[in-house]
Amino acid sequence: MIFRQLFESITCTYTYLLGSRPGGEALIIDPVLEKTDRYIQLLAELNLTLVKAIDTHVHADHITALGALRDETHCVTVMGKKSDVDVVSMRVDEGDTIEIEGIRLDVLYTPGHTSDSYSFAMPDRVFTGDALFIRGTGRTDFQHGDNADAYDSLFNKLLVLPDETLVYPGHDYKGDTVSTIGEEKAHNPRLQVSTAKQYANIMDNLNLPNPKHMDVAVPANLVIGFSADQPEIKAATLNATDAIAFCGEDSTLFIDLREVRERERDGVIFGAVHLPYQALRDNIKPGGLLAENTDRQILLYCAFGESSALALQGMFEAGFANARHLGGGFDAWIKAGGAVEKTKGPLPQG
Numbered sequence: 001m002i003f004r005q006l007f008e009s010i011t012c013t014y015t016y017l018l019g020s021r022p023g024g025e026a027l028i029i030d031p032v033l034e035k036t037d038r039y040i041q042l043l044a045e046l047n048l049t050l051v052k053a054i055d056t057h058v059h060a061d062h063i064t065a066l067g068a069l070r071d072e073t074h075c076v077t078v079m080g081k082k083s084d085v086d087v088v089s090m091r092v093d094e095g096d097t098i099e100i101e102g103i104r105l106d107v108l109y110t111p112g113h114t115s116d117s118y119s120f121a122m123p124d125r126v127f128t129g130d131a132l133f134i135r136g137t138g139r140t141d142f143q144h145g146d147n148a149d150a151y152d153s154l155f156n157k158l159l160v161l162p163d164e165t166l167v168y169p170g171h172d173y174k175g176d177t178v179s180t181i182g183e184e185k186a187h188n189p190r191l192q193v194s195t196a197k198q199y200a201n202i203m204d205n206l207n208l209p210n211p212k213h214m215d216v217a218v219p220a221n222l223v224i225g226f227s228a229d230q231p232e233i234k235a236a237t238l239n240a241t242d243a244i245a246f247c248g249e250d251s252t253l254f255i256d257l258r259e260v261r262e263r264e265r266d267g268v269i270f271g272a273v274h275l276p277y278q279a280l281r282d283n284i285k286p287g288g289l290l291a292e293n294t295d296r297q298i299l300l301y302c303a304f305g306e307s308s309a310l311a312l313q314g315m316f317e318a319g320f321a322n323a324r325h326l327g328g329g330f331d332a333w334i335k336a337g338g339a340v341e342k343t344k345g346p347l348p349q350g
C-alpha cells in the first residue's frame with residue numbers, strides 16, 4: 001500500500017493519502033485547503049489518481065480542501081450522514097464502507113468531539129479524526145460535542161478494536177505520529193476512567209480557548225458544495241419534479257452515477273442504467289455506452305447532484321449536447337415523490 005501521513009503545521013493537522021499501487025486510485029482523509037497544491041503535486045509524483053476526498057467531521061480549526069480537490073481532480077467528496085454541510089457527493093454512516101481500488105475503509109460513527117465525527121478502520125489501522133488522539137481525546141465543548149457520546153465512542157467503538165491496531169489521529173500537537181489501541185488503553189490519561197461520569201468530569205475541566213480560526217473555518221466548511229454556476233450547467237439542470245415526467249420514457253436515458261453500495265442502501269430510479277461516476281469518462285469516448293446513445297436525452301443523476309454536475313461538465317467537453325443532470329440528485333428525487341425501486345442484491349450493470 002502507498003501510505004503518506006502529511007502534516008499541516010499551523011493547526012497541527014494530519015492528512016492521510018492512501019493508494020494501493022502506482023498508477024492506481026487514491027483517497028485522502030482530512031485534507032487542508034492551504035496544502036492543496038502539495039497534494040496535487042504528490043499525487044502526480046506518486047502516479048496516483050485521486051478518486052475520493054473524505055473529512056472525518058466538520059473542522060473548526062482549518063478549512064477543508066474537499067471542495068478545492070474536487071474542483072481540481074473531479075474526485076468524489078465524502079462525509080458522514082450527520083455532517084451539516086451543504087453538498088458532498090457521497091454520504092456514509094456506521095456500517096458503510098468507503099472503497100477505492102484495493103482499499104476499503106469501514107465507517108465507524110464516533111460522535112462526541114462533534115455530533116458528526118466518524119472514524120475509518122482498516123484491518124491494521126484506524127483513522128480516528130478528533131475522536132481519539134495520541135495520549136489525548138478531542139474536546140467536546142462545541143459543535144454539538146457531548147461527553148457521554150465521546151465516552152461511548154471511545155470505549156465501545158474504538159478501544160474494542162484489536163490492541164495492535166495502529167491509531168492515526170487527525171491532529172497531534174506534540175509531534176507524535178502514530179500509536180496503537182493497546183498503547184492508548186494503557187497510557188492515555190483521559191482513558192483511565194471507568195464511567196462516563198468520570199470522563200465527563202475530566203472533559204468539563206479542560207478550560208480550553210476556542211480554536212483561532214473557528215469563526216472562519218466552521219462557516220467555510222459548511223459550504224463546500226460544487227457551485228454549478230456556469231450557464232451551460234445551469235441550463236442543463238433539471239429539477240426533480242420535471243425529471244419525474246421523463247421516468248419510463250423511451251426518449252430519456254437515466255444514468256445512475258452512484259456506487260453499488262449506495263444503490264443497494266438507498267434504492268434506484270426505475271429503468272436507470274448504472275454507470276459509476278469513475279467509469280463515465282471511458283463511456284463517453286467513441287464506442288462507449290453513452291456515445292452509442294446520442295439520439296436519446298441523457299439524464300445523469302447521483303446522490304446529491306454534485307458528481308452529476310461534474311460529470312455533465314465532462315460530457316459537454318466531450319461534445320455531448322443532449323445531456324442534462326438531476327439537480328439535487330436522488331435525494332431531491334425522493335423528496336419530490338419520485339418512484340424508487342429498492343434492491344437487495346447487487347444490480348446487473350445496465
Ligand SMILES: [Fe+2]
Nearest residue numbers: 058059060130
Ligand atoms: Fe475537530
